[in-house]
Amino acid sequence: MEEATATLRVFRGDQQTARVVDYQVRLTPGMVVLDAIHAIQANQSPDLAVRWNCKAAKCGSCSAEVNGKPRLLCKTRMDSLPLDQPITVFPMKAFPVIKDLVTDVSWNYEVNRKITPFRPRPGVAWKMDQADVDRVQEFRKCIECFLCQNVCHVLREHDKKKEFGGPRFFVRTAALEMHPLDGANRTSQLREQLGVGYCNITKCCTEVCPEEIHITDNAIIPLKERVVDEFYDPLTMIARKIFGAK
């Protein structure tokens, strides 16, 4: 019997030298796309660049686009893909390519710095109910794979990196805002620096989240509501006109 193989069509080079190269890979049981990439490195092309760490879907390093879909390479089983045609493996589109499958995601770290960190209310007793912790823990599951950032059309198509923070940082902000003991207010930051208004809740981010965080429903919409309550509530607006901005 012939050995089962698959063809991987991999993006090579950078923005200027972009090309695709086909590689034949021998299939093994339970193989994931990252295994196939590693097999190519070991046997065919040792300089094929891919970012990865844990290979267990815990670190969020190996984000890429498999057959056009944003995925973690370590979590994408080869046997879940149609193997009678080449499997395309491309880098994330929303970020500049460094080489092959590795992109420059440093912009995300810059956005992160803008967010007011955890500010416990003075004198709190450090007691919390699990029910209150539950909803924040959903956000704390985020492994910073940046797939939500990659798929968000505000960043992917419109490249609003200056005005917009992206789903990942709404998730982080929501975790801080909903922390039972946090005392800071981040609504003006959300409106002005993170541009939460640009999001028109198409839920693309939620669909690709490997941690299954309900990004749109549980993080972004409640944050939008906070912004609306504070800045666009008619009564508050009248009050602000009369008494001046607070």
Place this chain on the structure above:
Amino acid sequence: MTPALQYETHECDVLIIGAGGAGLRAAIEALAHDARVAVVCKSLLGKAHTVMAEGGLAAAMACVDRADNWRAHFRDTMRGGKLLNNWRMAQLHAQEAPDRVRELEQWGALFDRTSEGDILQRAFGGHSYKRLCHVGDRTGLEMIRTLQDRGVEMGFDVFMECTITRLLQDGDRVAGAFGYWRSSGNLIVFKAKAIVMATGGIGKSWKITSNSWECTGDGMALAYEAGSELLDMEFVQFHPTGMVWPPGVQGILVTEAVRGEGGILRNKSGERFMERYDPQRLELSTRDIVSRSIYTEVKEGRGSPHGGAFLDISHKPPDYVKRKLPSMYHQFKELADVDITKGPMEVGPTCHYVMGGIRVDAETGQSSLPGLFAAGEVAAGLHGANRLGGNSLSDLLVFGRRAGLAASEYAKSSSSPVIDSAQMEEAARQLLAPFDRSEGENPYAIHHDLQEVMQNLVGIFRTDDDLRRALGELEKLKERAKRVRVEGSRVFNPGWHLCQDIRFMLIVSEACTHAALARRESRGAHSRLDFPKTEEDWGKKNQVIVKKGDTINLFSVPRTDMPADLQQILSDEK
């Protein structure tokens, strides 16, 4: 100097190498003491191996079991380490861990809660009380994100995806580090008054491991090459429960929390075999014992279809399993087509942790080299011959803080070091040599063969013959590594990156093998088939490894006497 050998230079008071739990905690402490801090790490910030820690963080908070206290934690740690631990480190660790946990909470970490609203703690192997603070089975992620956010808030400089390949010295004193940017391949030099080594473990030298690619022993190898002493290198922990099937996921960790939450181990006939090996503690025995038990069951023909044991949690309600062990549920469902709420997992031992490492002073983390400090897995002492689950995360916090503090104080009281440029030039030449060869060895092939040697000859059970053979094989691999060759450019070139990793892995592998050969007894994680007994005499000494010329020099150091009050704690029951 030719353009290829040019480097950028950065100066700081304290250079932290590694951005896992220990490195980040050290950075936070050094910043709090007004040091100029630079953190350098091989991956992106927040991706270090700490992120994979699952089960929890051991601290005698007594939130669940009111009787728990630091003495009990100290006693458990010492007994788990078969009394080979540095007793002062074990004492400091047990005493300070609760404060380090509270601090994390004050920086925004959200642990699971008790019904009274306190931090929930779970049972774990070798701990006599429910002691592990946790967040489901993703405690490491919570910890690293909290520390990362704290560090960003304090404004540390992070050099991400940057590999250090050599320590630079001013005489004996450590004066800086040389390395390269992984993305561009450009060279970089750090001048520092003090360095905290926090590079983690060495698991990537073994074929079956729970460790991420980063765990290649960099810190130990760098320190060793600079003349620092390594301690207890024979003690390598094989975690009892890694995934065994399918092949691509072999070794990936299955958290001890599965057993902490009531998981049962069975062999192929359905027998709960831990009843034969440790009838009191059963599945919650220490890791060395559970690993050997599974290994023995498999060896004697009672293993699961893919050469492991069955671990079953499906007697618990499905919702409970999904809530307490969410990533295990997803990991098995997605990668192995197993629903752990309905049936058992297949598990087997996986190389997980090294108890040995850089020899340090208990109070400060100071190594035998002036200016070089170490904390976390890269340092030795706390765990003795076997680490208890949950003691690693607390280790990172307690000794990360201490090393950061001591390094900042050292930096304050010392002048700027001087580095002669010959060191940089030599480091650059060594780093770039694989590009110059027109033919030579493939780094992936060398790595593959190294993993086979360590897996087969320096594994759970060891013999004189195997270890001597391993040393012979390592010599051959060292020769091959001298001829390693890469193709392509310096821009994000994984084959080239692996060449550096191999150099480090060979050093630590050789250190482990030498130490294992010399220790002619079995103790904790070090099991000799030819010397199966634990010998009293061997309990009175630790083994030190230091570089002498181009060879490894190994000697024993006597253990210092434990003060009477600690002796008393050890002899108390429970």
